[in-house]
Amino acid sequence: MKIMVAIKRVVDYAVKIRVKPDKTGVETQNVKMSMNPFCEIALEEALRIKESGLASEVVAVSMGTAQCVDTLRTGLAMGADRGIHVEATGALYPLSVAKLLKALVEVEKPGLLILGKQAIDDDCNQTGQMVAGLLGWPQGTFASKVVLDKENQVATVDREVDGGLETLSLDLPAVITTDLRLNQPRYATLPNIMKAKSKAIKKFTPQELNVEIKSDLEVVQVTEPPKRKAGVVVSSVDDLLDKLKNEAHVI
Amino acid sequence: ASTLVLAEHEGGSINASSVSAVAAASSLNKDNSISVLLAGLGPSLQQAAAHAASCHPAVSQVLVADSDKFTYPLAEPWAKLVHLVQQRGGYSHIIAPSGSFGKNILPRAAALLDVSPVTDVIEISEPNLFVRPIYAGNALCTVRYNGDSPCMLTIRSTSFPVPPTSADSKDNEAPISQVDLSTFGEDSIGKSRYVNQTSQNTERPDLGNARIVVTGGRGLKNAENFKMIEKLAEKLGAAVGATRAAVDAGFVPNDLQVGQTGKIVAPELYMAFGVSGAIQHLAGIRDSKVIVAVNKDADAAIFQVADYGLVGDLFEVIPELLEKLPERK
Numbered sequence: 086m087k088i089m090v091a092i093k094r095v096v097d098y099a100v101k102i103r104v105k106p107d108k109t110g111v112e113t114q115n116v117k118m119s120m121n122p123f124c125e126i127a128l129e130e131a132l133r134i135k136e137s138g139l140a141s142e143v144v145a146v147s148m149g150t151a152q153c154v155d156t157l158r159t160g161l162a163m164g165a166d167r168g169i170h171v172e173a174t175g176a177l178y179p180l181s182v183a184k185l186l187k188a189l190v191e192v193e194k195p196g197l198l199i200l201g202k203q204a205i206d207d208d209c210n211q212t213g214q215m216v217a218g219l220l221g222w223p224q225g226t227f228a229s230k231v232v233l234d235k236e237n238q239v240a241t242v243d244r245e246v247d248g249g250l251e252t253l254s255l256d257l258p259a260v261i262t263t264d265l266r267l268n269q270p271r272y273a274t275l276p277n278i279m280k281a282k283s284k285a286i287k288k289f290t291p292q293e294l295n296v297e298i299k300s301d302l303e304v305v306q307v308t309e310p311p312k313r314k315a316g317v318v319v320s321s322v323d324d325l326l327d328k329l330k331n332e333a334h335v336i
Numbered sequence: 337a338s339t340l341v342l343a344e345h346e347g348g349s350i351n352a353s354s355v356s357a358v359a360a361a362s363s364l365n366k367d368n369s370i371s372v373l374l375a376g377l378g379p380s381l382q383q384a385a386a387h388a389a390s391c392h393p394a395v396s397q398v399l400v401a402d403s404d405k406f407t408y409p410l411a412e413p414w415a416k417l418v419h420l421v422q423q424r425g426g427y428s429h430i431i432a433p434s435g436s437f438g439k440n441i442l443p444r445a446a447a448l449l450d451v452s453p454v455t456d457v458i459e460i461s462e463p464n465l466f467v468r469p470i471y472a473g474n475a476l477c478t479v480r481y482n483g484d485s486p487c488m489l490t491i492r493s494t495s496f497p498v499p500p501t502s503a504d505s506k507d508n509e510a511p512i513s514q515v516d517l518s519t520f521g522e523d524s525i526g527k528s529r530y531v532n533q534t535s536q537n538t539e540r541p542d543l544g545n546a547r548i549v550v551t552g553g554r555g556l557k558n559a560e561n562f563k564m565i566e567k568l569a570e571k572l573g574a575a576v577g578a579t580r581a582a583v584d585a586g587f588v589p590n591d592l593q594v595g596q597t598g599k600i601v602a603p604e605l606y607m608a609f610g611v612s613g614a615i616q617h618l619a620g621i622r623d624s625k626v627i628v629a630v631n632k633d634a635d636a637a638i639f640q641v642a643d644y645g646l647v648g649d650l651f652e653v654i655p656e657l658l659e660k661l662p663e664r665k
Contacts, residue, residue: 101615102471111475122597180452207470209455211443218447223528224411226440246436252531266590301483302452308476316643322656325646333626335605
């Protein structure tokens, strides 16, 4: 069985983002970019499934500008067997990404498609659900545990839902989106970074996949959120309790 | 405008975040006709439908899909149901609360309808103009939906509060009708099966919805000391949170992590102990109403966002708080 993993290049999670003065977006020039943390978890899970003997190949897919190849190289250094880059400029909304992924699934025919539950830039949390809907595949979103039964072609997925864990059984092929607790992604070692340089990355354009990139959404402006004002420093626990009780009325 | 609200129900009533979704729908415009869609099986569903009919004065009708296909809230049959109901009703908007239920179902349904949904709406400026947080709330993005109907949204329930009056008033009982499922297709249904659900800690409120959250950071030093945070949370009836540093150090499991890559919280009271205030942590708490910080480092970044700061040793402050806080009724 082949596993396909979608990975997104985003502003590194530790960077303090800056909103552009003209309100058109967030500054991404000269800013450290990394693989989206949820995508790292998705890739790690695919690699673990392969290492346990339940999958034969892990294919990493990324979409966007030419720099996505760097992110794919990181994925290959972690252990993905090969990469696919769909080169596209301009805004790619989740619906377009889902359509491109569906087209790639039809080319590659994986038994499992794993994605991060959301990207930490646009925080949409949509692509996995959308591609599952387009493919008519079952979905296991916000996964914190995945167990594959190769014989019966079934994945058992523990999902993080509000206030608990839900367990689902999914027929393969299926779409899984990953939550934080699923695993701890590995670091790429130097020998593997060297090895990754010779792994293949195939390039597609949206036209080659017969997907028209358009959007029914328009970003009007991006602004800074209202700033919180620093409050007061209290001198003692008694003072604090008094303020919480009689000023803030929260206890 | 006409709006379809996807409602979640449990134990015979629809939950509070679904009522917030109705409140969001009613803010779209004055003459909005609001239909609440409920799915499930049997008496508890019909009971929840009766509750939905009188949960908010703006509800025009309640649609009920009663079938064993909806015994559990699986995305596959639910998304298909939304598709079917939309084809019949031609709604201008479809809204769900943005919990794990809505976020699981709505994007799948949107793909079937070839629509880009909008996640985590915190403000409706115009019927097709919305504000939503991006970068975990470090920026706000205003988006316009230019596509065909329906415009599909998940809304943050904390941003659309429901006035306590008029709830459950019998004067506003909307008609209830059953959804005709005779043309409900079977394809892609049955490929997913519900196995079970376990509640992690039923005693404590859920981190995402708690009124008070008590969080511990690296300053707690080890897992044993972190139990002080749990004790304090118990006394306050609060949920327990942790910073990424505390999680990475192994004090508590990942599911308690608050921040950009963990849970985003917006409680009435957020209390942070031994938390330095890393950017990605502050991103997850900025919508809290009141923030309290206790840290022995007076220069800690957390003090820049705290409403009340106390510079002191948490190993002295927490025991004193435990002693002086009143017993919970």
